[in-house]
Amino acid sequence: MTSGPLSLETLQPMTRHILRCRERRVAEASDLLGLDLPRSAYGTASHADRHALWLGPDEWLILAPEPFAATADVWAAIGASFVEVSDRQVALQLSGAGADTCLAGGCPLDLALPAFPIGACARTVFHKAEIIVWRTGSSRFQVEIGRSFAPYVTRLLSQQVQRGRSLAVPT
Amino acid sequence: MLLIPCPYCGNRPEIEFSYGGQAHIARPPVPEELDDDAWGAFLYARDNVRGPHRERWRHLHGCARFFNLVRDTRTDRIIASYRVGTPCPRVEPL
Structure with a gap:
């Protein structure tokens, strides 16, 4: 893919x-x-x-x-x-080459494909926020976060994305 | 970071967990029959083990379940993890 x-x-x-x-x-x-x-x-x-x-x-x-x-x-x-609990959470989608590396910048789970295959999901943490990670593709993740944590998680994740783009993380 | 074996989720990073104190402390069935010393001992007196310690943990940012762990307090080595309600596995003195 x-x-x-x-x-x-x-x-x-x-x-x-x-x-x-x-x-x-x-x-x-x-x-x-x-x-x-x-x-x-x-x-x-x-x-x-x-x-x-x-x-x-x-x-x-x-x-x-x-x-x-x-x-x-x-x-x-x-x-x-x-x-x-529809309004309790918001969902972000992180996709593209190096998405797992981006997420791993704040999430201690092993996100490599063999350990966390397509379709896997886990409740875990991203920096200081609790998140639910769901792998919907080999380099696509859905991240469910509590609404009040959305600005925090979004800001940190977009920083990772910008950094990932500039580094052109190998897949 | 330690990897803690949750009996439901497998090995997971330490920061997903919270510590729940010493395990296998039964609440007295009729607390009002206890004298102050016995009640105080139930509330506050805990073992201070040097070696394998049976303790409760909660996988707070994961499956949210309490479970029990045997951890060596000298080395932080985790010897066993088992579900609440199941007997503690036999642990050889180290």
């Missing part, structure tokens, strides 16, 4: 939910969402435009372009909580 020049952009608003659910109810929750919830660290699952990102053994971030039809009592019936 050829990767273009480094770029950082803010993604369009989307619907985000946090699903908390016990392990024995994961199958029912998967049915309600219409996708197979990932059950191990770094796991993600996608169906059409819906994505489920594993955050913890009982916690998932669900991304979708549209709000969900299932209501709170449907979730309560299986003992799960499904809370909308």
Whole structure:
């Protein structure tokens, strides 16, 4: 895959939910969402435009372009909580040659392809902010950040991007 | 930076974690039956181990789970990590 020049952009608003659910109810929750919830660290699952990102053994971030039809009592019936957090976070997309190096400037995770393959996601830190990193391509990352941390993370990431462009980081 | 083995996520960088003190300290079932010394001991008295220490950690900026760790306090070497509710693996005295 050829990767273009480094770029950082803010993604369009989307619907985000946090699903908390016990392990024995994961199958029912998967049915309600219409996708197979990932059950191990770094796991993600996608169906059409819906994505489920594993955050913890009982916690998932669900991304979708549209709000969900299932209501709170449907979730309560299986003992799960499904809370909308769309406006809590903003998403940045970092893409292009050397995107992993840019992110690694503030993120201590091993972002090399064998350790963090396409589709992997993790909640981790970027400098002093908590972020969720999701690798959507070999040199493309979606970074979910808390809204109040957005200026901080964006500024630091754009510095890395400018530096990366001037150095022309080898891929 | 230390790599800490989270039982749910595998090896992760130290700054994602927060320390939770000594592990395996059971809260007395009926606190009001304790005298002040016993209650004080439960609240404040902790081992000061030189060697393998069983302690709680939380993967705060990751899966957010508490788990237990056996760490050598002299070298920071991590000997074992296991989930809350599972018994501590046998640790040979070093």
